[in-house]
Amino acid sequence: xxxxxxxxxxxxxxxxxxxxxxxxxxxxxxxxxxxxxxxxxxxxxxxxxxxxxxxxxxxxxxxxxxxxxxxxxxxxxxxxxxxxxxxxxxxxxxxxxxxxxxxxxxxxxxxxxxxxxxxxxxxxxxxxxxxxxxxxxxxxxxxxxxxxxxxxxxxxxx
Numbered sequence: 001x002x003x004x005x006x007x008x009x010x011x012x013x014x015x016x017x018x019x020x021x022x023x024x025x026x027x028x029x030x031x032x033x034x035x036x037x038x039x040x041x042x043x044x045x046x047x048x049x050x051x052x053x054x055x056x057x058x059x060x061x062x063x064x065x066x067x068x069x070x071x072x073x074x075x076x077x078x079x080x081x082x083x084x085x086x087x088x089x090x091x092x093x094x095x096x097x098x099x100x101x102x103x104x105x106x107x108x109x110x111x112x113x114x115x116x117x118x119x120x121x122x123x124x125x126x127x128x129x130x131x132x133x134x135x136x137x138x139x140x141x142x143x144x145x146x147x148x149x150x151x152x153x154x155x156x157x158x
Contacts, residue, residue, distance in 0.1 A: 008032055056115075059140045060084035066138075067111065074100070074109040074149070076117055094119040097132045104149050116143035 008031045016022040056077070063073070064085025071088075075081045078089035090107045092114070093100055100122060104112065112134065114126050124130035126145070134147040 008035070055142050056080065056144075057084045059142065059144050062140070063087070063113065063146060071111060072107060072109045073111045073113055074104055074107070075113040076115060076119075081113070092119055092122070094121060096121045097125050097130060101132065101149065110149055111137070112147040112149055114145050114147070 009028050012022070012024050012027045012031065016024040016027070057080075060081050061084050063081075064087050067073070067085075067087060069087070073081060073085075073087055073089045074092050075089050076092050078091050081087065081089040090103070090109055092112070093103045095103065100112075103109075114122065116126075118126045125132065125134070133150040135150075137146045137148050139145050
């Protein structure tokens with residue numbers, strides 16, 4: 001995105017060199033404003049109504065109300081999870097289960113929240129075809145599963 005203004009200016013100069021009636025300064029302003037407006041509208045329409053985000057937010061809030069305030073949750077969306085739950089979170093690494101467990105120990109994560117958008121190396125874990133000692137705390141529906149990690153110390157309040 002940072003190179004777009006330079007690209008617009010370069011493109012307008014190239015065209016102006018071939019079209020003597022073009023006014024480069026006016027064209028640069030026009031195309032810059034037009035691209036900004038287009039970017040705004042595209043962003044607005046793409047993010048206008050995303051029911052999945054509402055579902056995720058409700059699940060995150062429910063988890064935040066269920067777990068103790070001092071636990072760290074490993075999830076695919078740490079900023080969103082923290083925003084809606086208030087609980088600290090770290091990202092699930094794109095690693096096989098043993099790498100994920102090592103990262104969980106390193107960052108003191110006690111819970112793992114997997115959804116259908118999990119990292120590829122954790123597919124067998126998500127589908128229940130691999131057992132690494134995780135305790136299923138709750139299936140929240142919509143593809144969300146909350147697990148207690150084997151190195152966790154805190155029990156979830158039911």
